[in-house]
Amino acid sequence: MRQYWIFIWVCLISLGSWAQPNTQKKVTFFGAARAQFYSDAYEPAVADTVTAAKLNSGNVLADLGMKVQANKQMEILAMVRVRNDYGGFWGSGVSFDVRQLYVRGLVANRVRYHLGDFNYKMSPYTLWNNDQELMPFAPTGLQQQWGVLNYDHFYNNDHSWRQQGAAGDVTFLFANVLESLSLKTMTSRIRSTDFGNTPDRLFSGITADIMVNKHWSADVLYTNTYDLKGTSNNATLLRIPVVTSSLLYRNDIGASHVELKAEKGWSHLYHDQPGELKDKRGQFVHAVANWARPDQGWSMQWAWNRVDAGFRSPGAQTKRVLFGGVPTAFERTGNDQVLRTINGMDLMRESSLYNMQLQTQLMDYRMEYDNITPYGAATPNRQGMDFHLNWKRKNNPLTVDLKYYQGQETRGEGTLVARKFQRQTVRLTYETPHEKSQEKFFVVANVQYRNDQTRRTLPDVLPQVNWNNQVLSTALDLHWNNRWITNIGWQSVAFKGSEVQTIRDFNGEIANFKPYVQDGSEQMLSAGMTYQFSEQSYLSAQWNSFHRQDEINASTDYRWKQWTLLYVMNF
């Protein structure tokens, strides 16, 4: 298969060479290069004579891309990745992969199409790639490592999922009644057949955006995750259609900008020839009101949402992190060589813990990092209200961001009493006023704090839920000039209390409960220097110190110190 892709790539290069003399055809080369080295030291709190205390790892890679503008209406892109792991030599540890390949263009100057690899998003309830836990709170030095992970897995700031398939869109403009109607559609394969019992699984989405006038707009979205009949011997085929519709009103009232939006959706998980597999139906509603005074820097949002316990939307509920995975660095620790639990440091650097395919079952999550919205806005069994206040005024160095969420379950688990949730988030940023063109010293300081509380009070004989987790992050970036940056940061994740874990059966139904008690924290300190060659290239040396504390089981306490050298270049 690899040879096949290499052949295609060589053909495309040949095509590029052939295309040079033709003035209508244009070939652009682009790509990225990266070198990343880790030097790790593991320091357990209790004697460990088995685990190797020091590890060195890393890799060097180059992504080489070529974009061919075959004609005015067609573009072809191919990118290959050549990677050599630290210690790889004479072919061992070297990999050569196709990173992306697509063809896109226009049909009749109206319909856009895209075949191959593409990034796609729809809405937070249909197709949305939610940020991984802790990442939004990382100080700058750690953000660089998160950035590497996100680049490798095609996780973008627009929350799109990397898909492989076909997409197209067309827009109609009208003279009366409506202003415009945009239709978008896509289909991708999210699982391939094994030619035995596992059928091909596809994901399709359709979006209709209706612009009535400058104040009113609406949309209807439909997604379906489905097994393709005939691609395996299995007659039990999964279907998860999701339909949503929304209405949006926006207007400027004086100096204020107002937006009101309401959205409602339905999902139905079922199987053809289900056997013992059960149907699952669910709905959600979401209402949001935005008010902003751009001249004064104020913006405010009030939102309400309710997502039924039975609502299933693989495109929106799939997580980035595979919490069921195992870390590769210090995989087993202690004299008994027990599998080490994933921590915040692993999340920042372990590529193998990350998922790129949409999943049809609710994936595992760690309540230590997020117990309220583990599946983003589409987290099932949640209802509540959140309030968001932001102040950012032009030419003012300070930015203030406050959030408050209060909610509860829509359906109790093991009892009619619903869990109740509270979340407070504060984010303060200070950035010395400066001009980008001037080589002057400036400072960026950042403090973020999130406090999550989950409670469910039941008679004493039953397991109680009283769970608290807090994330505190501070960062100080000293920009000496346009090239040199010193960054210092600290991140703390504290978790304490009792919860009840759910154990699900093959249907995804809750089959049992398991009380879960934790009292611990993860502290991460970061300090380093970054040299920026340009806006797209930098060299960074960072020192990180990680400390896991467990007040209940001290044998899992350890420190992990890490030196990182990271060179990133985009061209």
Added chain:
Amino acid sequence: MKKLALFLLCLPLLQACKVDTDFDGPDLNDLYGPYALTEGLSSSRDSVDFSMGESVLFTAGFSKRVDWTLSIKGLTSGAQKVQKEFGSAVGFDWKGETTVFPMFRSEWCAVELTVENQADTLRDTVYVVAPKVNNGFLLSDFEMGLNPSWQSFIQSGQNMSFGLLNNGDIPQGQRAYRMGGTVTWDWLIGMIDIPASAYGQTYYPLSSNANNVYFNMLMNKPADYDNGVLLLRFMEDDNEDGSFTSGSEDMYAVEIKGGPDGWRLVSLKYNDIKSLVNGVESAPDGNGIHEPNKLVQVSMLFLANPASGYSETAIDYVMFTEGSPLQP
């Protein structure tokens, strides 16, 4: 129009803060609530004739889900049926099966119900009028001795102990067949060939569906000897000439070794039995299709490493069943 749209925007608020009137998962009270016996142990009948297809239903109830164990012990045979489940109710319908050999016979049985982490033991008794009858093709239960049409070969080693066993620890009836001895020059200690002709048939009376046919026997591994290997061979007459021809017709085999001490049930789905050469899976010599309806002979070879000394095993109640494994 604007008013209607604004009204639609506000509609979601109507669903605010409702919590469903049912819940997901098992009731927490069922799992973690206080324990109490809500219904005592009772049986649906005092005596039961399993040979007539009767069964006896044991019931009890608890205030929460618990790990309960129902144990039925034959007061004469010592046979035991043990049923363990997790739940808030006992509803076990006993059809005469055995968990710990020997098999039940006509006898009084003591019934005990215990709950994990609870001190109480609930008791009852039931009389077994006649034990369960197992349907299938019985090769032998050794009650009438060794079938004279079987062919056996026994090495001339030391302490050779091939013969009927009647030591009071027999899982079914009064007799079993023991194979044992020391052979220092060969793995083979002794063997028995059981041809279909011993039952007056060319082929064993089995269906052609290999997924439906099970070979079953009760087997004993004495606690002192772990070195024995019982090799079972199943020979088919692929060309239907009435006999098995080595090298050109299918012979499927399985090696049984190790396992727990004492008597245990061995059940093999015919379709799962592979072709072996020197213990290693290999392609069959014939048509490669499991055809129990063409089975002409079963052989049992008792083997042991020549350097490992004395070895012993015993077998009883050798039977083919169809549809499901033997449930003695």
